[in-house]
Amino acid sequence: KDLDGSVLSGETYTLTVSSPGLDRPLKFPRQYPKHVGRGISVTLLSGASTTRLLGVLVAAGERSILVQTESRGEAREIAFEDIVEAKVEPRW
Numbered sequence: 001k002d003l004d005g006s007v008l009s010g011e012t013y014t015l016t017v018s019s020p021g022l023d024r025p026l027k028f029p030r031q032y033p034k035h036v037g038r039g040i041s042v043t044l045l046s047g048a049s050t051t052r053l054l055g056v057l058v059a060a061g062e063r064s065i066l067v068q069t070e071s072r073g074e075a076r077e078i079a080f081e082d083i084v085e086a087k088v089e090p091r092w
Contacts, residue, residue, distance in 0.1 A: 026086045032060035039089035042067060044082045053078075054089065 040057045059066040
């Protein structure tokens with residue numbers, strides 16, 4: 001029965017559950033510290049083009065972040081002014 005007491009029609013339904021804001025980009029330096037230790041995707045300026053890094057956010061300071069990259073396993077410091085977009089990458 002439905003909430004109003006009527007009988008459901010037997011149709012199949014799909015319920016999709018998501019977390020609000022999980023896929024939103026990080027826009028302000030104050031947002032980074034709470035994500036230290038999580039996976040992160042960072043698109044940054046590299047000359048006239050952009051580069052995308054995947055890794056773990058190791059630290060977040062006033063002017064930059066430190067990302068442990070997945071590809072080379074090295075820590076890379078990235079200035080906030082060089083970040084085009086950064087998103088938390090959930091590990092399922």
